[in-house]
Amino acid sequence: MNSSTIKHVAEHAGFSIATVSRAMNAPHMVSPATLAKIHAAIEALSFQPNYLAQQLRAGRTQLLGVLLPTLANPVFAECVQGIEEAAAQAGYRLLLMTSRYDPESEAHAAQTLTNQRVDGLILTVADATQSPLLDRLEADGIPYVLTYNQSMKRPSVSVDNRAAAADAVRLLTAQGHRRILMLTGTLSASDRARQRYQGYCDALRQAGLKALPAHEIDFNAQGLPARTLSALCDSPHRPSAIFCGNDLLAMVAMRSLREAAMAVPAQMSIVGFDGLPVGELLAPSLATVCQPNYEIGARAWQELASRMGGAPASRAKQRPGVILPHRIRPGDSIGAPSS
Amino acid sequence: MNSSTIKHVAEHAGFSIATVSRAMNAPHMVSPATLAKIHAAIEALSFQPNYLAQQLRAGRTQLLGVLLPTLANPVFAECVQGIEEAAAQAGYRLLLMTSRYDPESEAHAAQTLTNQRVDGLILTVADATQSPLLDRLEADGIPYVLTYNQSMKRPSVSVDNRAAAADAVRLLTAQGHRRILMLTGTLSASDRARQRYQGYCDALRQAGLKALPAHEIDFNAQGLPARTLSALCDSPHRPSAIFCGNDLLAMVAMRSLREAAMAVPAQMSIVGFDGLPVGELLAPSLATVCQPNYEIGARAWQELASRMGGAPASRAKQRPGVILPHRIRPGDSIGAPSS
């Protein structure tokens, strides 16, 4: 470790550490001659300031905590990229942790992050409606912004999940589908999933159709569970179309159906949610509703920055939930019902 | 900010700060009664230790610098997930920065990371063969491990790019293809791309065929450039198969070809490199060679840990480059040549 300190520089240059510090942070308060000597010393010792010390002294770190379920889902990876680029431009660095959709990990990670004294937090939690974690952040006065969690009460950046889901499902009803099933991860574990289910219900009701109970399955599955597959293929009341709570699920469903020799869209129409770029490359291409992941990240940074700016209960707090527009992406995974 | 310090706790509990510190770090040196009171005080003040102070004092941070080109490529996102989970288990946190394949950003980011006094660094650089950045890390004695950059001289974790590329291309020659083109990003900007081109040459030579110059294109392209497309479709000497330097490129190529009404694999066979899971969902499914991204990340952590362990020039240093096995993933994007 090449750890030369400001003290070494001071000795080498023949000045006090205070002057060295000034030479770096307020060069105009130092005589040109001195400045030159100090710069030379810095160069000679290849001195690099210790951010830890600066941060401890300053009481702020320029560190940003980012807490997301997983980077294995491109939705979040893209979002992080958006955060990173926006934050980097402002001189902020990212401390990244993942929770694997586990509330306990969420709490633990957030603790770690705040102990590191991050200046703020951008996070996606399983359920924002009742989160002791978020309550504590608020109580502690630690600025944070949620991503993907849509909330009226808390600072957040997301699409309108309910409306977006309804839009997606309308793609199906418009084609004449009357029996539409929603496939999703565990509802109780995700506020977004519930909101999307509501959108599903909205669209069906609007079309005068009956909403079915959400069909919940294990998210990590590599393929659809047998139970699900048989509900889709064998049941006498099998649906003619499915709305998937996210694209990963939709893609898994497409594969499983293909393996089960069910033609998409001929025998089963599918619409997803997320807008993963790769869905367009599939054959058939996946119809879905796109979330602007990169922008969600970038905007979350903006929101956070305004909350860290010092203006506590100002304009920024008037409307905590930011809704970004979603976009329908048509695709060949949707067709008319076969019957 | 709820920043109660160890001092507040000490006052509240009626002991010295040293005792409070011991209560947390060496409870067996504190009497049970005292311990209880201190715990009560900690609870009452909801005290959380300031990692910055601990780190400054200890001279180590349990912080890990991670520097990658972009999270928009799932290859890297998955790798980070592997790093994160392995490191988290050992109590390490990730400081993440992205360089967008820009050497200047790489250097700048690495500087920032070391100024934060990360205990070690995991990174993927544009070119590891001649990197002032890596030389400086070495000179400064900062432990680091490369991912994806395959090197004999430097600590690294990767597949055998050359051998893997040759395996991929052999999928093509085995089908009887005689005119095979390699599509890649800028060779001069990527050591891996050059290694893969060598593998391409190996396989062709071995098959008694002539290696063509690599066809370099802009990585960010949303579709193949016109020049490329015409070389693939219109040229009298058009290839019957292409080897793409990575899966993203292969998928873009598949789409562009489809739009140009070229059938894959009937008129053009394609093999990729990376093994993105989504390639399997395409139609036709993408033949490719899989890199174990998650494992690369996890193993990189292992390597780094052994290098941070204090054993400097020990066994760990004997063989700096770790090669993980790649795996051929067959797919329907390959067929026999049409002619």
Added chain:
DNA sequence: TTGAAAGCGCTAACAT
């Protein structure tokens, strides 16, 4: 223009 010194929050000698 420069220096001396306090202090950010914490741990680890060194005392008692």
Added chain:
DNA sequence: ATGTTAGCGCTTTCAA
């Protein structure tokens, strides 16, 4: 078993 104190590297009054 507990307290006192020095010091990690830095910035910032306050003096000179």
